[in-house]
Amino acid sequence: MPHARATHLTRRGLLAAGGALGLGAALAACGDDKGKDAGSGEQAKAAKSGPWTFKDDRGTTVKLDKVPANIVAFTGVAAALHDYGISVKAVFGPTKTKDGKADVQAGGMDVSKVTVLGNTWGQFNVEKYAALAPDVLISTMFDSAGTLWYVPEESKDKIAKLAPSVGISVYDRRLSASLQRMWELAESLGADLKAAAVTDAKKRFEDAAARLRAAAKAKPDIKVMAGSASADLFYVSGTNLSVDLEYFKALGVNFVEPPESAKKEGGGWYESLSWENVDKYQADIIMMDDRSATIQPADITKATWKKLPAVKAGQVIARSPEPILSYDKCVPLLTGLAEALEKAKKVGQALR
Numbered sequence: 001m002p003h004a005r006a007t008h009l010t011r012r013g014l015l016a017a018g019g020a021l022g023l024g025a026a027l028a029a030c031g032d033d034k035g036k037d038a039g040s041g042e043q044a045k046a047a048k049s050g051p052w053t054f055k056d057d058r059g060t061t062v063k064l065d066k067v068p069a070n071i072v073a074f075t076g077v078a079a080a081l082h083d084y085g086i087s088v089k090a091v092f093g094p095t096k097t098k099d100g101k102a103d104v105q106a107g108g109m110d111v112s113k114v115t116v117l118g119n120t121w122g123q124f125n126v127e128k129y130a131a132l133a134p135d136v137l138i139s140t141m142f143d144s145a146g147t148l149w150y151v152p153e154e155s156k157d158k159i160a161k162l163a164p165s166v167g168i169s170v171y172d173r174r175l176s177a178s179l180q181r182m183w184e185l186a187e188s189l190g191a192d193l194k195a196a197a198v199t200d201a202k203k204r205f206e207d208a209a210a211r212l213r214a215a216a217k218a219k220p221d222i223k224v225m226a227g228s229a230s231a232d233l234f235y236v237s238g239t240n241l242s243v244d245l246e247y248f249k250a251l252g253v254n255f256v257e258p259p260e261s262a263k264k265e266g267g268g269w270y271e272s273l274s275w276e277n278v279d280k281y282q283a284d285i286i287m288m289d290d291r292s293a294t295i296q297p298a299d300i301t302k303a304t305w306k307k308l309p310a311v312k313a314g315q316v317i318a319r320s321p322e323p324i325l326s327y328d329k330c331v332p333l334l335t336g337l338a339e340a341l342e343k344a345k346k347v348g349q350a351l352r
Contacts, residue, residue: 050066052068053188056166073090074139075091078106079324080329082108083328084193086190089115090116090128091106092118094293104290117129121150129159129162136164140168168182170323171243175244175323176247181325204327205327209334214338216252217252218341224286228321232274233273234275235270235271236256237270238271284346284347284348285315285340285341287316287318287319287337288317289321297316313345313347
C-alpha cells in the first residue's frame, strides 16, 4: 500500500493499495452485488439550509455554510456514497475500463452520469475540476501522513486551493472502522441511514461477519494467501496494514504472513516474488486482487502458478484490496471468503 510521503516506493508500490498490487508492465513502469440506492439518491433538502462540519481522519475539521452539493470524490468513495443516496458531480480514479464499462471500483454508480477528472494514476484535470466550483473533495488515505489517494503529488497544492478536502483512512485499521467513518460522513451529507436499503445492508454485513467467524473457527488449519499478479512479479500481502485483511484476521482467518524483512521493499505491505518462487508459501485458498490494473487468475499463464495446490484444487477467489466502504458492497467480500473456507480442503504444501 502506498506510504507516499514516508517511503520512496516505486509507482507499482504506490499503487499497491490494500496490500500486494500486481500491475501490467505499462502501469508498473510509471462488490459483486449491485446495491440498491439508499433513499431517493438526493441529499436531504432540509440539511442543505444549515451549516456543515465534518472532522476527518487527519484531524482536519471542514466547515462550510451549507451541506456540500458539488462533491468531487475518489471513485471508490463516490461508489460508497452512492449506496447511501449521496450523489457526486465528478470522480477521479479507476472509473471506466478500456471498453467503457464501469470499473470494479465504481460499484453501482452509473459512470455515464459523472464527470471523470482522471481514470488512471497521475491523471487529474485541474482545470475541469476548477470549472465545477467544487464544495469539497473526498478521498481515502493509505498512509499515516494524510496523503489523499489518487490526488497527484505534482498538482496537489493547486487542487487544495480550490476546495477543502476530507480524508477517510483505510490505513492500518479494520474494515469495520472505515465503514463506520464512511457511514458518519454519509450521514453528515444528508443520507437517510434509516432507509430500508441501508439498515438491511448493515444487518446483512453483520450476519456475513458472523458466518465468516464461524467458518474460520471450523477450519483453523486452512491457510489463506492474499496475492496479486503482474507480468513479472507475484505479490503476497501481509495483514498488518490492509483494511480488509486486518478485519478478516480479527474474525479468525488464518493468513500467510510474509516476514517484515521480506515486506521492506513493499513499504511493509507486501513481499514481491518472482514467478519462479511463487510456491514459497503454503496456501489452501488464494485471494487474488480483482482490480483492473492487475492480471486476473484466468489470464495467468505461468506454469508455476498452475502447479500451486490451491489453483489445481480450484480454491482461488477474488479479493478487493480497495473495498467500497458501504455495508452493501462489503457483504460479498465476507460471504465469498466464508463460502471458500466452508468448502475448502487442506491442499497447501511446499512444492520444492
